[in-house]
Amino acid sequence: MAIDNAALMKLILIFVPLLFIIGFFCIIITHNMIRALIGLEILTKAVTLLLVFAGYITGNMPFAQPLVITLIIIEVVIIAVTAGVILNVFKHNKSLDVRNLRTLKG
Amino acid sequence: MYIDLVLLSLLTFFSIWAVMRGTLLRAAIALALVSIILSIIMFRLGSALAAVFELSVCAGFITVLFMSVISLTKPMNYVETMEMTKGRIKRFWYLPVIVLLFLAGLFFLNIPVHFKAQNIVSLANERAVLWNLRQFDLFGQVVVLLLGVFGIVILIKSRFEE
Amino acid sequence: MPVSFLLVLVPLLCVIFANMPLGKAVKKLLFYFVLLFSLAQVYLVVCYKDLLTNGTIYSLTPVFKVSLAIDSLSLLLLLTIPIITVCALFIGWFTIKDEVQKYDFTSMLLMSLTGMNGLVMVNDIFSMYVFLEIVAISSFILIAFYTDIGSLEGAFKYIILSAVATILMLTAIAVFFTAAGDTSFVSISNAIKGSGRNTFLIAAMSIFVGGLLIKGGIAPFHGWVADAYSSAPAAVSVLLAGIITKVAGIYTLIRIVTTVFGFTPQLEMILLFFGAFSIILGALIAMVQKDMKRMLAYSSISQMGYIVLSLGTGTALGIAGAVFHLFNHAIFKAGLFANSAAVEEAAGTRDMDKLGGLSSKMPVTGFTSLVSSLSTAGIPPLSGFWSKLVIIIALWSSGHFVYAIIAVLASLLTLAYFLSMQRRVFFGKLKEEYKDIKEARFGVIFPAIMLSLITIGVGIFFFYVLDTFMLPVKSILG
Numbered sequence: 176m177a178i179d180n181a182a183l184m185k186l187i188l189i190f191v192p193l194l195f196i197i198g199f200f201c202i203i204i205t206h207n208m209i210r211a212l213i214g215l216e217i218l219t220k221a222v223t224l225l226l227v228f229a230g231y232i233t234g235n236m237p238f239a240q241p242l243v244i245t246l247i248i249i250e251v252v253i254i255a256v257t258a259g260v261i262l263n264v265f266k267h268n269k270s271l272d273v274r275n276l277r278t279l280k281g
Numbered sequence: 282m283y284i285d286l287v288l289l290s291l292l293t294f295f296s297i298w299a300v301m302r303g304t305l306l307r308a309a310i311a312l313a314l315v316s317i318i319l320s321i322i323m324f325r326l327g328s329a330l331a332a333v334f335e336l337s338v339c340a341g342f343i344t345v346l347f348m349s350v351i352s353l354t355k356p357m358n359y360v361e362t363m364e365m366t367k368g369r370i371k372r373f374w375y376l377p378v379i380v381l382l383f384l385a386g387l388f389f390l391n392i393p394v395h396f397k398a399q400n401i402v403s404l405a406n407e408r409a410v411l412w413n414l415r416q417f418d419l420f421g422q423v424v425v426l427l428l429g430v431f432g433i434v435i436l437i438k439s440r441f442e443e
Numbered sequence: 444m445p446v447s448f449l450l451v452l453v454p455l456l457c458v459i460f461a462n463m464p465l466g467k468a469v470k471k472l473l474f475y476f477v478l479l480f481s482l483a484q485v486y487l488v489v490c491y492k493d494l495l496t497n498g499t500i501y502s503l504t505p506v507f508k509v510s511l512a513i514d515s516l517s518l519l520l521l522l523t524i525p526i527i528t529v530c531a532l533f534i535g536w537f538t539i540k541d542e543v544q545k546y547d548f549t550s551m552l553l554m555s556l557t558g559m560n561g562l563v564m565v566n567d568i569f570s571m572y573v574f575l576e577i578v579a580i581s582s583f584i585l586i587a588f589y590t591d592i593g594s595l596e597g598a599f600k601y602i603i604l605s606a607v608a609t610i611l612m613l614t615a616i617a618v619f620f621t622a623a624g625d626t627s628f629v630s631i632s633n634a635i636k637g638s639g640r641n642t643f644l645i646a647a648m649s650i651f652v653g654g655l656l657i658k659g660g661i662a663p664f665h666g667w668v669a670d671a672y673s674s675a676p677a678a679v680s681v682l683l684a685g686i687i688t689k690v691a692g693i694y695t696l697i698r699i700v701t702t703v704f705g706f707t708p709q710l711e712m713i714l715l716f717f718g719a720f721s722i723i724l725g726a727l728i729a730m731v732q733k734d735m736k737r738m739l740a741y742s743s744i745s746q747m748g749y750i751v752l753s754l755g756t757g758t759a760l761g762i763a764g765a766v767f768h769l770f771n772h773a774i775f776k777a778g779l780f781a782n783s784a785a786v787e788e789a790a791g792t793r794d795m796d797k798l799g800g801l802s803s804k805m806p807v808t809g810f811t812s813l814v815s816s817l818s819t820a821g822i823p824p825l826s827g828f829w830s831k832l833v834i835i836i837a838l839w840s841s842g843h844f845v846y847a848i849i850a851v852l853a854s855l856l857t858l859a860y861f862l863s864m865q866r867r868v869f870f871g872k873l874k875e876e877y878k879d880i881k882e883a884r885f886g887v888i889f890p891a892i893m894l895s896l897i898t899i900g901v902g903i904f905f906f907y908v909l910d911t912f913m914l915p916v917k918s919i920l921g
Contacts, residue, residue, distance in 0.1 A: 195614075199607075202603065202607070208599065211603060215603070215606050215607075215610075218606075218607075218610045219610065221610075221614075222610055222613045222614055222617065225613075225614060225617040226613070226616075226617045226620070228617075229617045229618075229620045229621040230620075232621060233620070233621055233624050235624055235625075238624075238625070239620070242569055242620075242626070245569070245573060246613070249573065249576045249580075252580060253576070253580060253602070253606065256580060256583055256584060256602070257583075257599075257602050259587075260583070260587050260595055260598050260599055260602065261599075263587070263590045263595050264592070264595045264596070264599065267591075267592040267595070268592065273599075276596040276599070
């Protein structure tokens with residue numbers, strides 16, 4: 176399983192920014208709260224990939240893995256809390272459209 | 282090398298799918314596929330422990346979470362769905378264009394890769410690092426999990442009291 | 444195990460203990476626990492600095508192998524955090540009606556305290572991320588605490604922007620990790636020094652600073668600040684405006700810039716620009732607000748600008764000024780939010796057009812609000828005057844004359860909108876519908892009195908405060 180470092184680096188440098196573009200695009204364009212959360216997930220995946228890759232090319236994977244595990248734990252908790260917020264918003268508004276969130280102005 | 286290229290392309294493809302897909306349920310499934318492919322890449326790069334976490338927590342738990350949120354929020358009726366889909370396609374068709382433009386730009390610009398990575402081949406294993414070096418992070422994880430419990434209790438309890 | 448680890452371990456153990464099914468009597472103790480713990484922390488920081496910075500509990504060392512770093516900057520924050528937490532505790536405990544919610548709030552407050560204490564003691568950039576997330580998640584939950592639609596909206600905006608910020612920071616952390624092979628401050632700092640001018644590292648540094656500016660609510664990234672502050676419950680606004688944004692955004696910025704990145708002319712330029720922009724924009728928007736809390740939120744953005752501006756000079760005096768203003772601003776802005784809580788509780792509204800003449804019925808709130816406002820505007824001899832003076836001297840002596848003039852002029856704007864607030868809410872003729880309101884309860888006015896006393900005290904004994912707490916901060920540059 177020999178993977179060429181330089182070539183892999185080029186690949187990562189193409190695909191991680193691509194995932195970032197997709198995620199940010201999703202967050203900016205969408206009107207649906209759940210889809211904004213999906214955009215955030217895609218961004219987090221990009222970051223996870225980047226961290227694993229950083230561990231791989233530095234040859235320091237035992238150090239990178241705890242970081243990735245911590246990241247995953249935090250990600251889950253954030254998604255859970257946001258899901259709670261979204262469910263409550265739905266209870267009030269009966270809609271997930273962010274355009275209905277206009278109570279705060281000024 | 283080709284298999285990595287294929288895997289990364291699939292990763293990108295599924296994330297675009299997750300963003301563009303009409304119904305939220307299918308978007309969540311696409312997101313699960315993204316997680317699964319990411320964990321395969323992580324296995325290939327030699328981070329087995331983190332890959333297992335990614336597979337079980339992200340592809341498993343988060344997908345279930347998304348599914349339950351989607352099913353707890355009211356599904357729209359057919360006409361509304363069609364209306365939404367039309368509006369969505371209008372807004373979202375830029376994404377593939379942007380992606381292609383980005384790839385073309387990379388191809389022509391030919392960004393130089395000269396970045397010196399610090400190459401340390403460490404002999405310690407993950408568990409030792411996690412316990413000896415990253416103990417403060419472990420402590421943080423405990424706090425975060427506790428916070429998650431409190432968050433669920435505070436935010437969801439009020440919902441089901443009525 | 445370092446003694447300072449107790450500052451995060453004890454609150455966590457207490458939260459776990461109090462939430463075990465042991466009956467209500469144990470939960471009632473939470474209030475006293477937060478109070479005692481905060482007092483103990485203040486006492487430790489003031490009287491036993493050395494114990495905190497160097498002390499070790501040898502018997503526990505085989506179990507807990509954490510390494511923490513405390514310097515004079517962390518000590519100052521460790522002093523500020525419990526003060527504001529106690530204020531939030533009093534306001535929360537006496538305004539939240541429901542018993543269960545009261546205990547939930549106090550537990551969350553303790554978790555938030557744990558996160559903030561940890562955040563100011565870390566010496567590793569990834570641990571910093573972890574504790575930033577702890578602070579952020581606890582503030583999401585606290586903002587959405589009452590689950591009414593406004594607070595949910597504020598919380599959702601904060602969640603999205605904060606998540607974007609942390610993703611930017613994590614990207615940068617991955618790049619630093621690649622360059623340094625490690626994530627501790629020391630090795631990243633060495634890697635940055637040794638790299639020359641590597642494009643990747645410069646890009647990573649700028650996106651990291653960008654993420655921190657979002658977290659701190661500096662001007663172009665301030666979208667979440669007003670919504671989150673104004674929609675949160677009263678006690679949470681005090682906590683959020685008083686300390687959370689300062690620890691999560693500004694402290695981390697000062698720490699990262701001084702100990703890890705080091706000052707470069709480009710970085711200074713960026714900080715100066717965003718600082719000045721933030722000062723002006725925040726002050727201008729604050730002028731036209733009707734809601735008292737939203738006005739305070741924009742004023743907060745403006746004052747944060749002063750801190751970033753002062754940091755942008757890159758000199759030791761500038762950093763001391765930034766830290767001094769950070770402390771003062773935490774105190775008087777928490778005081779002002781406490782006043783708004785009192786007004787809201789007594790009059791039932793925060794709309795400044797509907798209020799008027801409350802000073803005759805609520806003399807304590809009126810007076811403390813006046814003290815905090817004048818201090819924010821920089822009127823001598825209150826504390827805000829001295830910190831702004833230090834900032835302006837730092838700007839002038841490092842040759843940034845335009846920015847110094849902006850700082851002085853914006854101070855006049857601050858005075859204008861605060862006097863307008865005082866006039867609309869507290870002075871003038873008492874309106875008919877408020878003729879039988881009473882002063883808020885003790886729990887709500889006590890924090891305001893305490894914070895005003897600190898404001899006045901720091902103003903009078905400012906040489907002592909500057910010498911003991913602010914000027915040692917200079918040493919972190921060396």
